[in-house]
Amino acid sequence: MTPATAVGSAAVFETCREEGRAALVGYLPVGFPDVATSIRAMVTLVENGCDIVEIGIPYSDPVIDGPAIQRAASAALAGGTRVEDVFAAARAVRDAGAVPLVMTYWNLVLRRGVDRFADDLAAAGGGGLITPDLIPDEAGDWIAASDRTGLDRVFLVAPSSTPERLATVTGACRGFVYAASTMGVTGVRSSVGTAADELVERTRAATDLPVCVGLGVSTGEQAAQVGSFADGVIVGSALVTTLLDVEPEAGLARLAEVTRELAAGVRESKR
């Protein structure tokens, strides 16, 4: 049995609170455009101001992802990316100084075995799991495994969540709560919408945990706006897009630039 040694995201939110700002959470899938470059890209996120890196595992049937992430995931799988690769990515992100959280569709964890996955992730320096297609009601094994290893357990809430669901879901989270601010799939949106603000407020009524907002943020301005009411700003498709249809070096340079803009955004979000 692995003792409860994993280091989750709690310390990040403490630091951010002291600094009076929101945390920046950046998503990238491992294996796109290839495993080595994807890991360099994650380190780039950390070096340019991401506090937490959400490492996606490419999956054959990504039902909550929009076109950008679907494309990256398909390419990663076609290039031979394996679930195993996520552990090297977690190690690299941890060594670079940020908290690695793995974002994964549930069957990939089930297939490896929930306990084995948790042990391997903790051993690689991982901080926890974000599970977009697992609700707490189905998560008995994972709740036990995360209690045992100390990994963060991040479930999602949505604008459609009732007060009862908000209580159930936030009650099962550890680390933070992921507020998926718009109904729909991942992707860049021109405006973040008022639903985010309202959802964060309703979520706060149910929990004292930090609340991070994801789905649609792409600019420094939006990051500042969301950071003014949320504890963390989650950015995915806008980062993935920098790596689509370009040479790796040019993509990484663009990624660094976009990350700096977002990092400046959350630092403007004086709270």
Added chain:
Amino acid sequence: MSEQHTSEQPKSEHLMSDAPGRFGRFGGRYVPEALIPALEQLDEVRQKAMVDPDFQAELDHLHKTYTGRPSIITEVPRFAAHAGGARVILKREDLNHTGSHKINNVLGQALLTRRMGKRRIIAETGAGQHGVATATAAALMGLDCTVYMGKVDTERQALNVARMKILGAEVIPVEHGSATLKDAINEALRDWVTNVHDTHYCIGTVTGPHPFPEMVRDFHKIIGIEARQQVLELTGRLPDAVIACVGGGSNAMGIFHRFIEDEGVRLIGVEAGGEGVESGRHAARFASAEPGVLHGAMSYLMQDDDGQTLESHSVSAGLDYPSVGPEHSHLKDIGRAEYRYATDEETMEAFRLLCRTEGIIPALESSHALAGALDVGRELGPDGLILVNLSGRGDKDMHTAAAWFGLIDAQGEGTV
């Protein structure tokens, strides 16, 4: 389990569901949180509807005056001569309006859509039969309709694409992944999570998150209820075996359900063996797969060592799916149902045989059940009595059949 059955619950329900939404260890709700309120609403509305005499009367009226229920049974002695001389009886779901069993479920869900105050209905489709049925119900009830269909399937079932469009539905070809049924479901789920406030996702088979597997089975169980009585009236006894093809498994659950308590009746599901299980190009989940989660439910699933879904293959689009309804997985685990497969080749032979011996052109999906019946009949011999669910008619498959048997040349012209 104790001998007491004091509750009002029928014994079979008791056997089937350990927890709400679970069939043994299968089923459940593996979906984004955003969909949970819609699933809870659907569950509440359908549970009320199932005990509401007005709803039942409305559905019953549609069955009688629109679908053409009860569907007849037909004994097929010339076909049966090739099945070891066993008696073979077909339940003729192919004679339903729109040409398959799919309409039973769709009319039920369309009525529920109205009850929930939603104005738009979406669906995935493989063979196109569920899409056509959904487009039909949408036209009948004045709902907007969008159907997602894998690009590969839009090509092999072009006639059904045209039917859906004529009926006023929007058909969206899905090019992602293997461009077949599973990818169409992915895209439909993306639409649903975005538009759930005014849209109902009418899943076409007994898969998906709770309450879909249970609800869709309940809308189809009329098949078995009618057939059991019809066979008793015709033959004075219960069949030795009830046989149905299994894609997601809705026509099979529909005909099996009423027979579950009849212990002497074998329930036999026939999966798509494609080019043979050894070839890897098949959809014989029970012959090859282990449990996993896809599209909201835990069930047998064709997957690789990492848990990535494997692509299935079948000559029939409607059986070309890497997972299967969770209730079937449970029936297999407890040994109440048996599952076999028929290869593309065996299926096409059974297809031709029914056409030539009985003048009935079956769907390629249903032809898998016929291939199963030929085998089971030979095993049972002349005393055997077999009930086969003929889930659909084969008009939509003429192109595939013509190509298979070399009835058209490269220009699409007829040959002699």
